[in-house]
Amino acid sequence: MHMNEKLYLVFSLLLINKATGSQYPGTEQRPVLSDAEATLFTKETYLLGWSPEEIIIPDEPDYVVKPGDSIQKVVNEAVEAASEERVYIRIDPGIYRETVYVSGKALLTIYAPDYVNLVNPNGSRYREGDPAWEIYHKCSKKSGSLGSCCAVFWIASDGFQLNKLTVQNTAVDAQGVALKVDGNKIHLMGNNFLSAQDTLYMGSSADPQLIYVHKCYIEGDTDFICGQGATVFDMCEIKVVSIRRKDTGVIFAPNTPAKRSFGFLVVNSTLTGDEAFLESNKVHLARAWDTGIKSAEDYSPGVSPNGQLVIRDTRIDNMIDTKAPYTLAASSSRPFLSNINFNRDLNDNLYNRMWEYNNYGDDA
Numbered sequence: 160m161h162m163n164e165k166l167y168l169v170f171s172l173l174l175i176n177k178a179t180g181s182q183y184p185g186t187e188q189r190p191v192l193s194d195a196e197a198t199l200f201t202k203e204t205y206l207l208g209w210s211p212e213e214i215i216i217p218d219e220p221d222y223v224v225k226p227g228d229s230i231q232k233v234v235n236e237a238v239e240a241a242s243e244e245r246v247y248i249r250i251d252p253g254i255y256r257e258t259v260y261v262s263g264k265a266l267l268t269i270y271a272p273d274y275v276n277l278v279n280p281n282g283s284r285y286r287e288g289d290p291a292w293e294i295y296h297k298c299s300k301k302s303g304s305l306g307s308c309c310a311v312f313w314i315a316s317d318g319f320q321l322n323k324l325t326v327q328n329t330a331v332d333a334q335g336v337a338l339k340v341d342g343n344k345i346h347l348m349g350n351n352f353l354s355a356q357d358t359l360y361m362g363s364s365a366d367p368q369l370i371y372v373h374k375c376y377i378e379g380d381t382d383f384i385c386g387q388g389a390t391v392f393d394m395c396e397i398k399v400v401s402i403r404r405k406d407t408g409v410i411f412a413p414n415t416p417a418k419r420s421f422g423f424l425v426v427n428s429t430l431t432g433d434e435a436f437l438e439s440n441k442v443h444l445a446r447a448w449d450t451g452i453k454s455a456e457d458y459s460p461g462v463s464p465n466g467q468l469v470i471r472d473t474r475i476d477n478m479i480d481t482k483a484p485y486t487l488a489a490s491s492s493r494p495f496l497s498n499i500n501f502n503r504d505l506n507d508n509l510y511n512r513m514w515e516y517n518n519y520g521d522d523a
Contacts, residue, residue: 183500183501183503185499186499187499188495189481189515190513190514191515192471192515197517199505200421200471200514202393205424206389206391207367207389207421209344209369211344211346211373214268214270214322214346216247216322220247220249221247221248222237222247222248223249224248224249224251224255225253226252226253226254230250230257234248234261234267234269237265238261238262238267238316241264241267243266244266245266245268246265246267247270248267248268248269249270249271250270250271250324258311258313259311259312259313260313261315261316262316265316267316267319267320268322269319269320269324270320270321271323311336312326312338313338313341314338314339314341314345315341315342317342317345318344318345319342319346320345320347320348321338321345321348322348322350323349323350324351325351325353326350326353327351328354329354330355331355331403332403334356335357336357337352338359338360339360340361340388341363341368343368345368345369347370347371348372348373348375349373350375352377352378355380355381355404356380356381357381357385358378359384359385360385361384361385361386361388362386362387362388362390363387364388367389368388369388369389370388370391371390371393372391372392372393372395373394373395374393374395375395377392377395377397378398379399380399380400380404381404382411382489384423385414386414387415387419389422390423390424391424392426393428394428396431397425397428398430398431399431399432400432401433405435405441406441407443408478409442409446410443410444410445411444411445413447413448413466413467414448414449417460417462417508419467421467422466422467422512423468424468425470426471426473428473428474429473429476430476430520431474432476437477437478438477439478440478440480440481441480443479443484443486444475444479444484444485444513445485446466446485446488446495447464447465447466447489447493448464448489449464449489449493450490451490452464452491452493453491455488455491455493458488458493460508460509461508465512466511466512466513468513468514469514469515470514471516471518472518473518473520474519475518475520475521476520476522477521477522479522495513497510
């Protein structure tokens with residue numbers, strides 16, 4: 160570990176829960192944080208004091224990518240020419256079928272045009288009272304992306320921002336990462352991330368990785384939010400879709416290093432499914448990834464990765480397997496084991512580190 164290892168530690172929390180006496184809220188299958196424990200798991204604690212910089216879109220970008228252009232070529236040019244100032248790249252609407260890898264020390268913001276300015280510049284095309292005003296007005300109020308698509312996007316640059324783009328991997332017969340993050344202090348806002356398996360790969364580096372995902376739409380079917388970075392999903396819609404399978408789904412697969420206390424935090428969000436999964440009771444909230452661990456017997460508490468996840472203040476729709484909301488680890492098949500005992504240690508790696516708090520909805 161690095162010198163800032165101490166930042167990743169949450170020491171044992173010893174509390175007396177007078178309401179239950181010997182155990183905490185929830186059940187062994189569905190562990191829940193107490194009110195006091197929940198104060199440890201916030202946006203601020205996961206991001207270690209980093210406040211994501213607001214994404215401000217300039218009147219004129221430094222670079223523009225148009226349909227037929229290569230996003231990668233423009234990214235390379237921007238990185239090679241960059242100084243210490245942030246560089247802005249606008250991706251005009253279109254379908255871009257390529258991989259995009261972002262590396263280097265340049266501070267980049269890649270974004271799509273704002274819908275209003277794109278289709279109604281200076282109010283010149285649609286005005287209140289016009290025949291098509293209601294259609295335009297309805298669309299202009301929608302959140303999310305109306306921008307471009309690409310096959311794979313890989314961020315290996317610190318301080319990167321992505322705004323109002325759709326990133327899609329169309330693979331259905333294999334893992335299909337839409338976005339992989341290997342940088343620190345990454346801000347993703349207003350984007351759509353589409354795939355089936357491993358849609359968002361949030362960090363694989365041994366170095367600290369802080370990632371803020373804000374007002375994004377994310378879909379997939381299996382382990383489609385995975386990785387080991389400290390990631391906050393704030394005001395996101397996360398949807399299980401039946402693009403390739405309808406038998407089961409797994410949303411999260413965190414792979415948090417054992418000595419780090421913060422993996423994934425989901426807050427003020429919505430967990431939902433399409434018609435095949437709503438009311439199916441076939442979806443698991445999460446499982447540990449346990450990368451590199453071949454069997455449950457090979458798992459070493461305190462050494463092996465042990466995914467950490469808190470879902471709080473979030474709507475959970477009717478689709479969860481209530482008998483097994485958390486399931487066997489992906490690589491090792493380690494059974495899910497929770498700690499609801501009195502005076503529990505939230506970082507005891509003998510147990511899984513997955514909890515809920517103050518959620519609502521049919522399957523909360």
